[in-house]
Amino acid sequence: xxxxxxxxxxxxxxxxxxxxxxxxxxxxxxxxxxxxxxxxxxxxxxxxxxxxxxxxxxxxxxxxxxxxxxxxxxxxxxxxxxxxxxxxxxxxxxxxxxxxxxxxxxxxxxxxxxxxxxxxxxxxxxxxxxxxxxxxxxxxxxxxxxxxxxxxxxxxxxxxxxxxxxxxxxxxxxxxxxxxxxxxxxxxxxxxxxxxxxxxxxxxxxxxxxxxxxxxxxxxxxxxxxxxxxxxxxxxxxxxxxxxxxxxxxxxxxxxxxxxxxxxxxxxxxxxxxxxxxxxxxxxxxxxxxxxxxxxxxxxxxxxxxxxxxxxxxxxxxxxxxxxxxxxxxxxxxxxxxxxxxxxxxxxxxxxxxxxxxxxxxxxxxxxxxxxxxxxxxxxxxxxxxxxxxxxxxxxxxxxxxxxxxxxxxxxxxxxxxxxxxxxxxxxxxxxxxxxxxxxxxxxxxxxxxxxxxxxxxxxxxxxxxxxxxxxxxxxxxxxxxxxxxxxxxxxxxxxxxxxxxxxxxxxxxxxxxxxxxxxxxxxxxxxxxxxxxxxxxxxxxxxxxxxxxxxxxxxxxxxxxxxxxxxxxxxxxxxxxxxxxxxxxxxxxxxxxxxxxxxxxxxxxxxxxxxxxxxxxxxxxxxxxxxxxxxxxxxxxxxxxxxxxxxxxxxxxxxxxxxxxxxxxxxxxxxxxxxxxxxxxxxxxxxxxxxxxxxxxxxxxxxxxxxxxxxxxxxxxxxxxxxxxxxxxxxxxxxxxxxxxxxxxxxxxxxxxxxxxxxxxxxxxxxxxxxxxxxxxxxxxxxxxxxxxxxxxxxxxxxxxxxxx
Numbered sequence: 147x148x149x150x151x152x153x154x155x156x157x158x159x160x161x162x163x164x165x166x167x168x169x170x171x172x173x174x175x176x177x178x179x180x181x182x183x184x185x186x187x188x189x190x191x192x193x194x195x196x197x198x199x200x201x202x203x204x205x206x207x208x209x210x211x212x213x214x215x216x217x218x219x220x221x222x223x224x225x226x227x228x229x230x231x232x233x234x235x236x237x238x239x240x241x242x243x244x245x246x247x248x249x250x251x252x253x254x255x256x257x258x259x260x261x262x263x264x265x266x267x268x269x270x271x272x273x274x275x276x277x278x279x280x281x282x283x284x285x286x287x288x289x290x291x292x293x294x295x296x297x298x299x300x301x302x303x304x305x306x307x308x309x310x311x312x313x314x315x316x317x318x319x320x321x322x323x324x325x326x327x328x329x330x331x332x333x334x335x336x337x338x339x340x341x342x343x344x345x346x347x348x349x350x351x352x353x354x355x356x357x358x359x360x361x362x363x364x365x366x367x368x369x370x371x372x373x374x375x376x377x378x379x380x381x382x383x384x385x386x387x388x389x390x391x392x393x394x395x396x397x398x399x400x401x402x403x404x405x406x407x408x409x410x411x412x413x414x415x416x417x418x419x420x421x422x423x424x425x426x427x428x429x430x431x432x433x434x435x436x437x438x439x440x441x442x443x444x445x446x447x448x449x450x451x452x453x454x455x456x457x458x459x460x461x462x463x464x465x466x467x468x469x470x471x472x473x474x475x476x477x478x479x480x481x482x483x484x485x486x487x488x489x490x491x492x493x494x495x496x497x498x499x500x501x502x503x504x505x506x507x508x509x510x511x512x513x514x515x516x517x518x519x520x521x522x523x524x525x526x527x528x529x530x531x532x533x534x535x536x537x538x539x540x541x542x543x544x545x546x547x548x549x550x551x552x553x554x555x556x557x558x559x560x561x562x563x564x565x566x567x568x569x570x571x572x573x574x575x576x577x578x579x580x581x582x583x584x585x586x587x588x589x590x591x592x593x594x595x596x597x598x599x600x601x602x603x604x605x606x607x608x609x610x611x612x613x614x615x616x617x618x619x620x621x622x623x624x625x626x627x628x629x630x631x632x633x634x635x636x637x638x639x640x641x642x643x644x645x646x647x648x649x650x651x652x653x654x655x656x657x658x659x660x661x662x663x664x665x666x667x668x669x670x671x672x673x674x675x676x677x678x679x680x681x682x683x684x685x686x687x688x689x690x691x692x693x694x695x696x697x698x699x700x701x702x703x704x705x706x707x708x709x710x711x712x713x714x715x716x717x718x719x720x721x722x723x724x725x726x727x728x729x730x731x732x733x734x735x736x737x738x739x740x741x742x743x744x745x746x747x748x749x750x751x752x753x754x755x756x757x758x759x760x761x762x763x764x765x766x767x768x769x770x771x772x773x774x775x776x777x778x779x780x781x782x783x784x785x786x787x788x789x790x791x792x793x794x795x796x797x798x799x800x801x802x803x804x805x806x807x808x809x810x811x812x813x814x815x816x817x818x819x820x821x822x823x824x825x826x827x828x829x830x831x832x833x834x835x836x837x838x839x840x841x842x843x844x845x846x847x848x849x850x851x852x853x854x855x856x857x858x859x860x861x862x863x864x865x866x867x868x869x870x871x872x873x874x875x876x877x878x879x880x881x882x883x884x885x886x887x888x889x890x891x892x893x894x895x896x897x898x899x900x901x902x903x904x905x906x907x908x909x910x911x912x913x914x915x916x917x918x919x920x921x922x923x924x925x926x927x928x929x930x931x932x933x934x935x936x937x938x939x940x941x942x943x944x945x946x947x948x949x950x951x952x
Contacts, residue, residue: 522654753815802842
């Protein structure tokens, strides 16, 4: 309410100052100059001024009284404008408390300007009124009240009665700012009453009374409201002091100490039990147990776990809150990292009580007029989505050089800087390359590469610009840039991730980018806005600790005119198909899933098209035309990032979170629940499977009958795709900070990029042969794009082209 009131005050002050400035500059004809604008406005509103000739004479008469008294006019409008500017500053509690000297000095200036503008206003309104006696009465009433309020405020501040002084200054300011509301009502009455034949002087007097009664009445209501609020505050203070005195004197007995619920409570993957004897047990799958004692002090609890892992034998202190059946914790101090990760900002519920799921609203906004889409042209040489068509990662006939160097420029055709942070990969269609980025307003924004298991989020919640950029394929020249969304991020991101980790997709006509909670955005390939879809908040993070936010990474794909999105979140999970041209929802399939980061894949199979998704509870197959689930396969990891791939008639789906770390190779066309019984690694639908070998981040590669699986730690495995026979297991010679980008292949060679910017060239086949290591010289998290003899590489700072120089 207070903010809205201040906004209204600022607008009225600006209107009043502008009116004063206009009259000061055009003393003799201010209203006459505005008459043509007034007439155009009336006509635009379909209103007619039947007495236009008389109105012109009235305006001239109104201006003449100021022209006849220029000195008095200036003494009225100039100090009046100063009063309107200074008064809100004087009434600001922040200015009063922080700058008392300025408050006192400006108060004296305000007093002088008030008396000068008030007396000059009375002179003009009483001695030369435009509307005769009716105007003079109104000016006498409100002008007199204004001067009385100023005088009363001065007497009260001299007597030290600050609160009463402020009330009378507020009344004076309300009358002063009434000059603006008079103009607002004047315009309203002019539009409403002029066609009915009302005279100008009648409308003017009505506006005077309406304007000043409105502002003075609003001020009086506010004064009464703040008086009641202050009285309630005093009553609260008095009651608090009385209770404190009664407790100190023993009149009141000791209040019971707040306690923790003794029934089992659940949060994420954890269960805690606080026993009434002051002991507790905290358990979670894959986490060390915390067993110890607890005690409360007011609204704080201290936890001691002497038998906990190293660094966790000291006390942890938290604020707690019990609301109905729920228990919440907020960190005060705790040196134990795992205990702090679990408890801080957590809300625990009784086992079996479901967490409420907020209503998800999907809102589409389309361009006012959709432009005609350009012709897609031939898909030859395109790399339309994450890791190319169907995520295969293969493009033959490229003839890449075996060696290049980012520092010397050897076989680097061009390099273009890209602002912001992004792990999204470049995509290619025709002569254009498309990339996304998120540009932080924090100049030192970064991410942390490396092999580590921390689940921390970045603290960069500053204002960002989410962008889609197009580049010329042959020169690296920027063709267009579009800011899809600008604002503060809705969610946090993992310290290793970015706010633009999802790769865009294109069909040669439309390019689509997904920015998670910031929406899905579509442009044509020439940069014309088509539509955007707000999916509401997409909260992705640790499955076992829901308060850990990591941000999304699943990329959109375009298939047969549909934009397909996989959205698995902490609250709810679903697949969504949007019309690529309009953004309208074609189908939405809800699913019970944990957060996931893999991109869906559609493959054409003898049994029809299948949409395959990788997720924690189940790997699933769907009909991409309708969203109907066809099959599901359990046994996956709790965290899934690799994308399903299809090659040589088989699907491969893998994930690298322990202990499962599975690789599944499946035939298409199956139906129902395909989950393998305990002790089985194959079935009619599952050709073969392995545990303990799946990749955490990179997507597997099917190439020339072999399956290549690259792990973050630099271990490369090769298997016979059809049988699952292990061909080799090789640790790569350069590991550095690890591998996040997925392998790609061309012309019998596999290209592997580590996070330090070293790109290894390995011969495809049953024998591991390391051909070359080439340094880019910048951090490298994104998977390269291959197109017509050029490898396009997105680093942390640049987009560059690698190819044979002429």
